[in-house]
Amino acid sequence: MITFEQVSVQYADAPAPALSGLDLTVPEGELCLLVGPSGSGKSTLLGTVSGLVPHFTGGVLRGRVTVAGRDTREHRPRELADVVGTVGQDPAAHFVTDTVEDELAYGMESLGLPGDVMRRRVEETLDLLGLADLRDRALTSLSGGQQQRVAIGSVLTVHPRVLVLDEPTSALDPGAAEEVLAVLQRLVHDLGTTVLMAEHRLERVVQYADQVLLLAPGEEPVLGEPAEVMAHSPVHPPVVGLGRLAGWRPLPLSVRDARRKAAPLRERLDGRAPAGTPATAQTATPTATADRLAVRRGPVPALRGVDLTLRPYEITALMGRNGAGKSTLLGSLVGLHAPASGSVRVGGRTPHRTRPAELIREVGLVPQDPRDLLYGESVAAECAAADADAGAAPGTCRALVERLLPGIADTAHPRDLSEGQRLTLALAVVLTARPPLLLLDEPTRGLDYAAKARLVGILRDLAAEGHAVLLATHDVELAAELAHRTVILAEGEIVADGPTAEVVVSSPAFAPQVAKVLAPGPWLTVGQVAEALRA
Template sequence: MITFEQVTIQYDDAPEPALRDVDLTVEEGELCLVVGHTGVGKSTLLGAVNGLVPHFTGGTLYGRVTVDGRDTAHHPPRELADVVGVVGQDPIDGFVTDTVEEELAYAMEQLAIASGTMRKRVEETLDLLGLADLRHRALYELSGGQQQRVAIGSVLTAHPRVLVLDEPTSALDPTAAEEVLAAVTRLVHDLGVTVLMAEHRLERVVQYADRVLHLPGDGRARIGPAAEILRTSTIAPPIVELGRAADWSPLPLSIRDARREAAPLRTELADRPPAPVRLAPAQERRKLLTARGITVAYGGVPAVREVDLDLYAGEVTALMGRNGCGKSSLLWALQGSGPRRAGTVKPVDGPDPRDVPAARSRRLVGLVPQTPSDLLYLESVRQELDQADTESGTTEARTVLDRLAPGIDDATHPRDLSEGQKLALVLAIQLSAAPRVVLLDEPTRGLDYRAKTALIGVVNALAAEGRAVVISTHDVEFAARAADRVVVMAEGDVVDDGPTADVIVSSPVFAPQTAKILAPLPYLTVDQVKAARS
């Protein structure tokens, strides 16, 4: 169905090709998972399948890419729309209508499909993806998982034979991610759709893959059975890391298979309590911020309901819960910029951030939003850093950036940075004001495992400096490794608050893979297992 024949893609301003001598075939009805670190060429490979590369992104394509027999070099994306459907990371950015039903019909309208056929396909897609009850709902009212299913449905109505998905679960909570992946696997198994999927959260998707396509970073590609490729790949989910450490063969890719293999390991670890994931703060537990009765509503609909929260020096708190439960609204209310119907926020070293000018507020509570680039508006990294120093009255921004992500050139345009570099730049801008409380909203979106490890190092450093750090996240593996404490929200309320191990191990939704495999032992991470066996 998809064939790459000696494909090399070279961008004019790049010293090395993004892809080099790639030879592979993805068969009809196959789910192929594309893995690799950030910047190794995954987006280039996906773009080559529907003709975005090189028709719209520039560069030179050598070799041949064919999809269902069509050469993408001679067929731009509009001529492949009936064969290839593409769904990006942020579905709402691709919506062009107002309601679910209208969005499902839009692609067919562009292809001039007969109205009777359109109606039939819309009904079939509503049933296939479980969207029938939402057909008249406004798109902006949907949860993240529902929006992702609508985005998939909007390309499916054109009856493509190939579906290209770029990070389909990156913005979703665990339950919503399962909904989307269930829909995708149904398309593969029941309809024979070929799916090419790039995803950083491999722990969610690897068990569904027929084959894995690994891009190691030298421009080349390796493709083969998932267990075979992941045994030696440079990137792997915790279940594979645990299998490597325990020398399981073949590597299990599902929790069920791993639990069967893990019986001897559980016996071995039964009398060895795990070391703490994070060392307790050296200083005395000191409160840095007190929030009482925080209430946020939009158009009369409550998003946060009378939440009380205390934040402490040196403590890392993970804020978790399903999409739409109020996490982001709570963070913005704490920072002072977001709407707050009722309640008070009292930092230990100043007034309520809502009651002071923005420059003073930044020195009390710093916040990095879900999309860090929203705060980047100047033409170079240097200009962004200088502006931050001007606003904070310091000269610390460059120093902070070099500590977080060394080697970024001053002249680089912020939009040309990787997701991890953008996050580091915005964090440096916020930290230049030296806030005692730092809030991060979904910081792991678009980050691979290596970048997440680097982010954990940054978070640990902030905590070691005596700051309070709050991280809103759907990434249970990251929370298990980074947080001392987990606060769980549901429908605007705090429903659980306690030490990380106590909260997430007891939850079938938020438990990390290692905890599920080794339960009832209280292990959270592969590093804990390795340390206990050494």
């Protein structure tokens, strides 16, 4: 179905090719998973299949890519639209209409399909992706995860033979991610659709892959069976890391397979417990409080009677399904939403009544898309603006960027940075004012495991310095690794609040892979298990 013949892609001014020497075939009706560190060329490879590379992105494509017999050098993306459906990392950039139902129908209208066919396929897709209740909603009113499902649905209605997906579950809660992956499985198994997917959250998807293509900078691409590739891949999910640590062969790719092998490891760990997390200052003056907070977003009640206290030295994970109110709660803490009832206090101030110039010294928000915070023409311009806004000495923000992630050039445009670099720049911009409260909305979206590890180290250091950190996330592995405390929201209400080990282990939806494999033990991460075995 998809053939790469000695494919390489070289962008202007890039020191090395984004892709080099790619020579392989993806058969019809298979799910091929692309894995590799950020910058290894995954998005570029996906773009060559849809024709976006080089027709839209530029660069020089050497070799030949054929999809269903069509050479992508000779066919522009619009000439491949009936065969290839593409969903990129940013769902909002995918939209061309205003409402959910119109967006699902747009692609079919472009292809001139009959009205009765369009109506039937829209209804099928609404049901497949759990979007029926949102059919009349404005796209701008949806949560990030809901937008992701609409973007995928707008491609599925066309019934493409090849589906190209870049980070399709990155903005989805665990339940919604399972629903999307189940749909992809049905497309592959029942309809013979070929799916090519790049995804950093391998714990969600690797067990569904028929083949895995490993890309690493400066190395030959490797295509093979998932277990074989994962045995030496530099990026791998926790269940594979646990299997490597325990010496299991063949390596398990799913929790179920790992549990079948885990009895001896559970016996070795019996009677032990992970090292305790650093004590937090529970008696310290709260950094922020919400008291019976209720917020409405238009006609929709987004928060209902939320009570929350955030303290210095403590990292809190805020979790819940898409649309539960997580982003609204973060927005309320920075004054974006006025309470319908109840109150919010941050550093003794009422956020929505405080001037932004004063509020940035109390609380900083890194939004779901860091580009929303970045408007300068270069990294140097962003840093200079951040220093001015915070009243900090010139060079303060630039020093933070260099400390968090050395090597970002002053002249680089923020839009040209990788997801991890953009997040680092946005974090430095926010930290320039040294706010006691730091809020992050889906901070690991688009990050590989190495970038995520750097973020974990940064946030731990900030908490140790006395910052209170609240991060809204669907990444259960991040919460297990980092958070002292986990709060779960549902329908705008807090339904769980306590130490992370207690909250996530008791929740099948939010438990990390290691906890599921080694239950009923108290283990959350591969690192905890490795430390216990060394001891």
